[in-house]
Amino acid sequence: MGRPRTPLLDRERIGATALELIDEQGEFSVPQVARRLGVQTGSVYHHVDGRAGVVELVRERVSASIDTAT
Known part of the structure; x- marks a missing residue:
C-alpha cells in the first residue's frame, strides 16, 4: 500500500x-x-519547530484573517 x-x-x-x-x-x-x-506528538514536531512553531502558525492565521477583514 x-x-x-x-x-x-x-x-x-x-x-x-x-x-x-x-x-x-x-x-x-x-x-x-x-x-x-x-x-x-512526534509527527507534529516533524512539521513545526516545537511549540513556538505552532504559535507562529496561529499568529499567521490570525494575522491573515485580520488582513482579509480590513
Whole structure:
C-alpha cells in the first residue's frame, strides 16, 4: 500500500487545530493538537519547530484573517 495522495498532516491543519483549541479552552499544547488530529506528538514536531512553531502558525492565521477583514 502506497502513501496517500493527500498528506495526513500539514502545517495548515496544525495551525487550524491549535487555533480551534485556543478558541475552545484559551490555550493549547502540542500533545493536544496531536490528539485532536489523530497523530503522534512526534509527527507534529516533524512539521513545526516545537511549540513556538505552532504559535507562529496561529499568529499567521490570525494575522491573515485580520488582513482579509480590513
